[in-house]
Amino acid sequence: MSFSFPILLRSSAIAGTALVAVWALSNAWPIDLYQAETATRTEYAFGNNWSDLFLNSSWAAGVALVVAAVVIQFGAGNRAALVIGAVVGLAVLAAPSVVSVPTGLAPTTTGVAAGLLLSFAVSAAGSERSCLTALVLGAASADFARREVDARLGSPRDWSISLGGNSATTLVPIAVLVLVGVVILATLKWLPPLPARPPLSRSAAAPIAAVVIWGVYVSFGDSASSPGQWVAAVAVTVGVVTVVALRSGSDGRFLCAGLAVAATAVNDVIWSGWWLAPLALVGIAAGFVMARRIPSTVAGCCALAAVCVSGLFWDNTVSTIAYTAILPVAAAYSFLSTPISDPSIKALGILLPVMLAVLGFSALGRRPSGVLMWVTGEPIELPEAGTVIAASSGAITLAALTCVTAALVSFVIGRRAARAVER
Secondary structure, eight states: OTTHHHHHHHHHHHHHHHHHHHHHHHTSOTHHHHHHTSSOOSTTOSOSSGGGGGOSHHHHHHHHHHHHHHHHHHHTTOHHHHHHHHHHHHHHHHGGGTSOOBTTTHHHHHHHHHHHHHHHHHHHHTTOHHHHHHHHHHHHHHHHHHHHHHHHHOOOOOOSGGGSSOBOOOSSOHHHHHHHHHHHHHTGGGOOOOOOOOOHHHHTHHHHHHHHHHHHHHHHOSTTSOHHHHHHHHHHHHHHHHHHHHTTGGGHHHHHHHHHHHHGGGOOOSOOOTTHHHHHHHHHHHHHHHHHHSOOHHHHHHHHHHHHHGGGSTTSHHHHHIIIIIHHHHHHHHHHTSOOOOHHHHHHHHHHHHHOGGGTTTSTTOSOOEEEEEETTEEEEEEOTTOOOOOOHHHHHHHHHHHHHHHHHHHHHHHHHHHHHHO
8 A cells, every 4th residue: 555555646646737737728719819810800809919819729738838848857857846836837727716817818827837737747757657647647538527617617718809808717626726736745755756857959849849830820720711721731730740759769659649639629529418528538548458458559540540530420420439439549549559758748749639729620611600799889700619510521631641640650650669679
């Protein structure tokens, strides 16, 4: 018991911080960028200045990745600094319940908080399979937890045009933040020596990729872009991730998994229920078992390609089974099929499904439908919360090809690793 309890406590802290970080970033839905693309020009509408481009999940996740990379680089090996950073991150996420945080600053402050939490999670996870599983479990469960809590308590996604500059709200329930904070503090003395500072050349790759991906998204990944521009945006994004993966050694396969999981955002089930969360947990457990017995990131990415293809059968049994049953298994299997040591690459892989909004929110044909609302007498068009339409066959095909590309890159990385061992 004396051996298992510290591991359980450490895994709980890792899973909890990853859960909260991705939960908060997932609630930074890019509704504001969509609104900025409309022709509406009133004092209540976004789209009137360059800062409006920062109001989206891609920006928040990019900030999180840069913060995580900086903290990992300068706080590596310092357990106290990473724990304090994680607690500060929780406090920042809880701040809107105590002080007024303008909605325009909310995505940035959320990104900073998520970065502090992720720097703790990926550093504490190390390369141990059990802790890596906790990291993936926490991050993968975030969206399911968010949907269920938002459905019962109301969604805090209030970064929209209708606020007219009001203050943001807390994106994750205070009770969850407090519980995770207690676990983090309790695990301080049980943390093993943390990884040393990674080479700057490796650490710099993750934030550079984040900046490029965000720039591509705000430049081309919107409803005003032509099909050619959108395809080019996806191609550039995939190219950037591929280059970073190939330069990251065997750790690059983790990025391939993140890229393939991000591509599945091209579609989704259009309804939700309480049973989705336990089904996802069962799927993640199955993926963990498969990854231990027959590890293959290549096979996992191919399974994720099949999930994308199921979007051609919109809103029926095929897509429902694919997205509720197969996706959790394939995602966990892809992520856990290879050990990973570099915390910066680990953070990038975990955040790719949130960052690559161009593959999901901006996919051709899959954007929020609009409803006409009135704010102080001004007519404006707002996306209806949670409403999407099916992606076009072209977008689904490109998403599937993205997964296949991730599989091929993972295969190349595996062959390189095998040759290095033979030498």
